[in-house]
Amino acid sequence: MQLNASKTKEMILGPLAQHTLPLLTTASGIIERVTTFKLLDIHMDSSLCWTTYVNNMIKKATCGLHSLKKKLKTAGLSSNQPLHYYTAIGLHLNTVYNAL
Numbered sequence: 001m002q003l004n005a006s007k008t009k010e011m012i013l014g015p016l017a018q019h020t021l022p023l024l025t026t027a028s029g030i031i032e033r034v035t036t037f038k039l040l041d042i043h044m045d046s047s048l049c050w051t052t053y054v055n056n057m058i059k060k061a062t063c064g065l066h067s068l069k070k071k072l073k074t075a076g077l078s079s080n081q082p083l084h085y086y087t088a089i090g091l092h093l094n095t096v097y098n099a100l
Helices: 014-018 051-074 080-099
Strands: 036-039 042-045
Touching (some): 042 051
16 A cells, blocks of 8 residues: 555644654655644644634534524514524534633
8 A cells, every 4th residue: 555645644743743853755755744634524733722623613603603594584584583593502602612
């Protein structure tokens, strides 16, 4: 089995990430070093914090809430009702984010 250098990433975790280490090289090329990486829809970073993942989930949820708000508005709800849904869910997301 041959390693495809263009599809392979290297991430250094923990305290070693603070040091400048030489890049990995293979016969097919140099392996790219990254500080964040998305694998199976989970964003990881070299400090093993959940901040990148949580920020991306909040971004997705905000887009979904905006879509929900537009659909509720086109369904004929009063102008305050979609705002109540949006506010309740948005406050919950902010509470979860601030707890991390």
